[in-house]
Amino acid sequence: GRFLDARHPDSGSQNEANTIVIEPDTPNEGLVVVRQIAGLIARRIVCSVKVGDRVEAGQRIGLIKFGSRTELILAGRDRY
Template sequence: MRVAREGLPYIALAFAFAAVAAFVGRPWPFVFLALAACIAVFFRDPSRTAAAAEGAVIAPAHGKVTRIDEVAENGYFGRRVRRISVFMSIFDVHVNYAPVSGTVEYLHYRRGAFKNAMREAASAVNENNTIGISAAGTPTAVRQIAGMIARRIVCRCTVGDRVRAGQRIGLIKFGSRVDVFLPLEARVLVREGQRVRGGETMIAGIG
């Protein structure tokens, strides 16, 4: 099982505690070894095969579609857009993926609160990171949102990078929520309550 590199320090720490516990003759090594196994599962990074269809928008995270609506996105777009929200529980894969192929044109990290990511306000008030991608001239944005448990957003791309749909672009430690922002004319192909596979499921079409 492949593990995201961000999880390796936590696994190493659990193994270190297990070694110390074994050295002093305590029964705790098994507890720390079990913890290391749980952390490895939390940070698993499975292979993904994105849909190759032109104009395909791929799920940016593994989880449940909790909201499909129209909102104002005043950062990258500067206008009203279609939003698709995917909520990741602590049991889902935490890696985030590029929803489209294109060039990263915009990055904006915002410090904030750590409220329940299921709430509407979380997108605006919680710690978040927005990545704007131009897909053959069509703007698309993905927003990583921290939650009550997830308190560390990792972004693996910078402005000017070329990314492909389904490429790993970041991670939110221990789950939370990812929003995708699309032009209003985008064709939404999923429904609220549907589970999607990050990096694989086609959630919309553009262009």
């Protein structure tokens, strides 16, 4: 991907990114999607979870060195 400034409107769709999808334990909850998006200066994304890992509330799942942008999508159970 590219490395536009994280504040640029197109950075979410064009910049290098890492997407983590967290599935709920119960069918009454929706998916949680976390997108780590690299920016102009922050070009190193570190993800500490692997496919199939279980994560707990408050657990660190990764970081973007020197900061950048994170998108959080909370999908209702009827939206996926």
